[in-house]
């Protein structure tokens with residue numbers, strides 16, 4: 709399997725693919741790969757001739773230096789996991805200066821309000837950092853398609869917006885959330901949960917499923933109060949936010965409109981581990 713640390717060498721390797729008109733798929737990751745990432749890679753392999761997986765822990769999207777430091781890194785294990793899927797995958801794992809140049813800073817984007825709600829409200833500058841690194845990765849790889857998980861649904865919508873405002877000719881493919889048997893959404897952070905926390909964290913998805921049922925007959929205010937009450941009575945998790953939002957604009961639901969799609973979003977802490985999840989409320 710080919711592993712590149714330098715943009716120029718990656719570009720040279722991809723140039724024959726491009727000349728032959730092959731479809732190039734990019735799966736951007738920060739490593740610590742789990743089943744959720746591998747699912748994205750397998751989806752990419754189904755519809756692309758050449759798949760590039762980037763592994764880069766992006767400093768500009770962390771608002772807390774301790775989080776950046778603690779972020780799990782195990783390149784060798786990640787490469788082995790990818791190798792087990794296909795030897796043909798290309799891994800791109802640059803260092804920060806190689807990707808950013810001398811100045812490792814975020815560009816500021818106008819995401820039309822998508823970035824100021826939910827995750828954006830609780831993680832200052834996070835989405836400018838994500839937008840910056842994804843734009844740099846798109847410039848390095850020039851993929852035809854890029855694959856992102858719906859677990860980070862807000863990120864997915866922001867990346868769609870990024871390609872629109874920056875005129876980047878890439879198809880963004882959103883892939884469904886992969887769950888553990890208990891229903892807990894798969895995430896690199898789950899590895900940090902102890903057995904009890906992992907078991908109890910399934911409550912997040914249980915609550916989301918219940919909000920889907922309530923959504924048929926109850927108002928957003930009623931459901932908000934109900935969710936907050938559920939978490940108050942549940943000692944294992946601390947709710948950071950619950951929101952029902954328009955699936956496209958991510959604006960908080962005030963009044964249901966015929967023909968619009970809505971999603972419920974939760975962020976909650978198990979100890980110091982922050983977990984997020986979301987669910988479509990109407991299809």
Ligand code: PAF
Nearest residue numbers: 736737738766838841860
């Ligand atoms: O979802 C992630 O892992 C990251 O936010 C991404 C898209 C790889 C950018 O660093």
